[in-house]
Amino acid sequence: xxxxxxxxxxxxxxxxxxxxxxxxxxxxxxxxxxxxxxxxxxxxxxxxxxxxxxxxxxxxxxxxxxxxxxxxxxxxxxxxxxxxxxxxxxxxxxxxxxxxxxxxxxxxxxxxxxxxxxxxxxxxxxxxxxxxxxxxxxxxxxxxxxxxxxxxxxxxxxxxxxxxxxxxxxxxxxxxxxxxxxxxxxxxxxxxxxxxxxxxxxxxxxxxxxxxxxxxxxxxxxxxxxxxxxxxxxxxxxxxxxxxxxxxxx
Amino acid sequence: xxxxxxxxxxxxxxxxxxxxxxxxxxxxxxxxxxxxxxxxxxxxxxxxxxxxxxxxxxxxxxxxxxxxxxxxxxxxxxxxxxxxxxxxxxxxxxxxxxxxxxxxxxxxxxxxxxxxxxxxxxxxxxxxxxxxxxxxxxxxxxxxxxxxxxxxxxxxxxxxxxxxxxxxxxxxxxxxxxxxxxxxxxxxxxxxxxxxxxxxxxxxxxxxxxxxxxxxxxxxxxxxxxxxxxxxxxxxxxxxxxxxxxxxxx
Numbered sequence: 001x002x003x004x005x006x007x008x009x010x011x012x013x014x015x016x017x018x019x020x021x022x023x024x025x026x027x028x029x030x031x032x033x034x035x036x037x038x039x040x041x042x043x044x045x046x047x048x049x050x051x052x053x054x055x056x057x058x059x060x061x062x063x064x065x066x067x068x069x070x071x072x073x074x075x076x077x078x079x080x081x082x083x084x085x086x087x088x089x090x091x092x093x094x095x096x097x098x099x100x101x102x103x104x105x106x107x108x109x110x111x112x113x114x115x116x117x118x119x120x121x122x123x124x125x126x127x128x129x130x131x132x133x134x135x136x137x138x139x140x141x142x143x144x145x146x147x148x149x150x151x152x153x154x155x156x157x158x159x160x161x162x163x164x165x166x167x168x169x170x171x172x173x174x175x176x177x178x179x180x181x182x183x184x185x186x187x188x189x190x191x192x193x194x195x196x197x198x199x200x201x202x203x204x205x206x207x208x209x210x211x212x213x214x215x216x217x218x219x220x221x222x223x224x225x226x227x228x229x230x231x232x233x234x235x236x237x238x239x240x241x242x243x244x245x246x247x248x249x250x
Numbered sequence: 251x252x253x254x255x256x257x258x259x260x261x262x263x264x265x266x267x268x269x270x271x272x273x274x275x276x277x278x279x280x281x282x283x284x285x286x287x288x289x290x291x292x293x294x295x296x297x298x299x300x301x302x303x304x305x306x307x308x309x310x311x312x313x314x315x316x317x318x319x320x321x322x323x324x325x326x327x328x329x330x331x332x333x334x335x336x337x338x339x340x341x342x343x344x345x346x347x348x349x350x351x352x353x354x355x356x357x358x359x360x361x362x363x364x365x366x367x368x369x370x371x372x373x374x375x376x377x378x379x380x381x382x383x384x385x386x387x388x389x390x391x392x393x394x395x396x397x398x399x400x401x402x403x404x405x406x407x408x409x410x411x412x413x414x415x416x417x418x419x420x421x422x423x424x425x426x427x428x429x430x431x432x433x434x435x436x437x438x439x440x441x442x443x444x445x446x447x448x449x450x451x452x453x454x455x456x457x458x459x460x461x462x463x464x465x466x467x468x469x470x471x472x473x474x475x476x477x478x479x480x481x482x483x484x485x486x487x488x489x490x491x492x493x494x495x496x497x498x499x500x
Contacts, residue, residue, distance in 0.1 A: 004391075007413060016280075019280070020279070020280030020281055023273075030280065030283055031266045033281075033283035034266045034269070034284070034290065035287060036287060037283065037284035037285060037288040037291070038288070038291040040284065040287070041290075041292060041431070044288075044431075138254050141254070182497075183496050183497065236493050236494065236497040240494065243433070243486050244486065244490065246433050247432075247433065
């Protein structure tokens, strides 16, 4: 692609081109690109950085993963495309299983995504032989594995669909969502809502996992002190502050 | 596509599928889908409706088009895909020329977009034989026609790139932008910034064009009373109000 080097949003355009490339390979769907754009807008509104509120959510989410009996990290097309490596590192750092679970499900796309993750070092990744269903959902997007999502107690869903997030909560699971829109149904429904760009969020969570893995008391303290409602409210407030500052800036 | 009818964002998903379809035909670029997603997020933040502030901007922009000597309406891939018909109707209602002008320019894509517009009734649409350049831009995205964009005095740019909007302003043109992000460089730079979904904005502008076309005094009054800076500030304020209301709603 011939993105002019003098374009002020060069980096962002390069990431976009990478996602567009993975559409051609069938890993990302065209509508996944639109979802990415929605996320970009919220990231922009929060100043394209990890806010204090997001950092608190990332700490709490990491504590939940480490406290879990059967933690699972969900992987969809956008998540794999944005940062497969850190998804794998976080799974290793927290002892979580990984399962590929996609909205636009075909067996070809599932296989391509699992291959993509395995080429980057993922071991024992689940999803191919779906033998269970997420309760209360119609169509193929309900399919999951009994060993992974179905029997998980704590589940990290980066860039999830609101419907599915709600269904997972109804199944009694602790749902940890990475979703840049703090007002989305996913964010409203989740046990912990991380309003941060996925790759930044994962990097922080990997650091926290290493800090917290030998300290059960500290993990319990974090979970006791964390209010998702308050934290989401802070995220919304931050967007407003940033908007007003940006507006006042000229 | 198998979008489940019970999905709460069914309509929005159907529009997304339509844009995705036009990527396959080469009219919309994959990165155009990401831009659409960014717009969707801002539309969502303003309540998916035309705000009072947007309506004022639409009136002023229509008055500018009607007052112009050489008005031009720019058309890119996303604009054509979202609502070719209303772009054509507004050009007719305001006596504007239309010119296809795209960021990712290839002759094939230019021809496909012009064909697409002509199949929907566009007459004398410009863009194919670019003989001029928008000053101060590198690469193919500078190309335009002398008869259209280059010699225009007033130019409507739906969903424009910030770089090009700035370059058009530097050329001394009155730039009317339709851009859902009231803080984008395009919105900050434009003479009139319309923060509204393109199709809704065009529908309103067509109505205004019919109301204003025989009333020069009324048009001058509108332009005298319009402050783009105040109006943009109101748009930003509205996003905050809507955010806080949405947050308080649960």
